Amino acid sequence: MTATRDNALEASIRNACKVLRLPTIGSRSKALAAEAVSAQQTHLSYLWALLEAELEDRGERRQRRRVHEARFPRLKTIDTFRFEDAPHIPAATIYELAGGGFIDRAERVILIGEPGTGKSHLAIALGIAACMQSRRVRFTTAASLVNELIESRDDHTLSKVVARYARYELIVLDELAYVPLNASEAELLFQVLDARAEVPATVITTNLPFSEWTSVFPEPRLCKAIV
Known part of the structure; x- marks a missing residue:
């Protein structure tokens, strides 16, 4: 019984x-x-x-869901990054960034370097670290973001897409300045960055030093909006 x-x-x-x-x-x-x-x-x-x-x-x-929603192309962590092969990258600074303080302070992190130097690895790793803190993150390449914005503009959903990107606590924007943007494309990208004025936490990777960005971006105000 x-x-x-x-x-x-x-x-x-x-x-x-x-x-x-x-x-x-x-x-x-x-x-x-x-x-x-x-x-x-x-x-x-x-x-x-x-x-x-x-x-x-x-x-x-929740952590697994955040990682899935972020749409990382692959999973990378700081612990798997070989700092011994990149002595110019300060490991202590990267681990400090992984703590998420820059997100709380609404700061932008820009990783500049030649192809193959580990920029994308570290950017993804910082994004995953943010997901482990249950933050809403989105990974995208600059080209993919611009293409998404062009499509949304053409089907009259641009404001909805821009608003969605404005809600992420962190955006990982990979390969910025990899290819030049025309005035229309630069304006679309500016709309996303401008919409995130109050939550500008962004990790950006690029192979160009800031002094050369004007050769890629036709609008100087976009350069200012990014930094």
Whole structure:
């Protein structure tokens, strides 16, 4: 009789957790209850163990969702970057940036260097670090962003797309200035950056020093908007 009643209670708990969207509590309540009995824990300790497990799993699910939504072309981390092969890159500074302080301060990070020097690796790594902090991030190349903006302009959804980019806590903009932009393309890119005036946290990679950006951007105000 007791076993039958316990089975019924377990089923009720799982159903209730499903309705309440507490999947971890539903799946681990029995195992954690056994641990609580074995360790002679109080009811409050058992309750906290349930809530802690749910919080941890929910946080991990949120992190995975943030990484998926960011649309990184590949996964890179700072720990896998070979700083010994790039002594000109200050590891301490990169790890400090990974803490996310520059996002809180609404700053822009610009990584300048020749192709193959690890700019994209570090940019993605900083984006993933932000995702691990549950921040909303979006990765895109400059060319892809401009193409998306052109398409949205043509189908009359430009304002919607610009507003969406304005809501991201961090944008990773790869390969800026890789190819020249005409006046129309530069204006579209400016609209996104201008819309993010209050949340300008952006990681940018480029192979051109800032002094040469005017050869790529026809509008000097775009250069100012980026930095």
